[in-house]
Amino acid sequence: MLVASLGGSAVVCDVLELLAEPGSPVPVSVRRNVPLPGWVGPLDLVIAVSQSGRAAGPLALAAEAARRGASLLTVGASQSPLADVAAQARGVHIDIGRGRTTSRTALWSLLAPVLLAAGHLGLVDVTEQVLLDAADRLDEVAEAARPSSESFVNPAKVLAADLAEGVPVVLGDGALNGVAAGRAASMLARTARVPATFGELPDDAAQVVACFDGPYTTAYGEAAARPPSGGDIFADPYLDGPAPPRLALLMLRDAAPEPMTPEAVEAAALADAVVAAAKEVGVRVSQVLAQPGHPLVRLAGQIATTDFAATYLALGLGLDPAVSAHVADLADRTGR
CATH class of the missing domain: 3.40.50.10490 (Glucose-6-phosphate isomerase like protein; domain 1)
Structure with a gap:
């Protein structure tokens, strides 16, 4: 096939x-x-x-x-x-x-x-039943992330607010969430117009953690002495210029299998290590945990949550989630 x-x-x-x-x-x-x-x-x-x-x-x-x-x-x-x-x-x-x-x-x-x-x-x-179960999971996420839900209890609105304050890096803890991470990065770019990179554990752990030494964390240069919660409280934006954006790590994690397998234990330990390293250098960390179910059902929940978050982020930035003027212009230029 x-x-x-x-x-x-x-x-x-x-x-x-x-x-x-x-x-x-x-x-x-x-x-x-x-x-x-x-x-x-x-x-x-x-x-x-x-x-x-x-x-x-x-x-x-x-x-x-x-x-x-x-x-x-x-x-x-x-x-x-x-x-x-x-x-x-x-x-x-x-x-x-x-x-x-x-x-x-x-x-x-x-x-x-x-x-x-x-x-x-x-x-x-x-099977047809699996698809029905996936539809039920999509309904559950849609209910929790509905527009009328208050921002402090709406998981997608909370996630959008967290991602708005940084440069997003989306990381899946395995193959299933690797697919969800790719979808999330695409939605952040196409819907919220926010450039985002993505990866999958264990292969991409090193390249993500390497970014923790770079200019978007408190570990870089003179910023190493800054508190991990944010910038220097004595910084003057008029003299020092605007503070650079910080990395925002979105970790997509799978539901724990029952019973736990050695592979699952190892994957969880690696994800925990990446999260701990991120927090130490002032990276804002958000985690989305899949609920148990068939792999397609778990994936549906992860995709729906990040789709809602990308849409809320676009709205929060004052953008139309459905229409990009530059994408339309590109289509006109290329005739596609």
């Missing part, structure tokens, strides 16, 4: 790859753009996902897969070029409807049919 999606839909690839890796009887490959790998042929399934049905990469991959006689499943807008390719190839097209403004808000409309199809094929452990 090969899955093609990019931009706001790219997380579909990441989630399917995550869930298929432990038990899929066939390889699941991810491709963002052309060329289609040479091994794809009549014995293979290609899934192409595009909210608009016009994204050049998935569209070209789907067309080439059809030419080679591969089975084709497409997900996107009806009456679109992608739907036409599926029809001509006698494939299956899942219509998500028209009028969607952005793939960022259509994530589950794009992801659910792909996971359901992969579940029926035995490639992932996802």
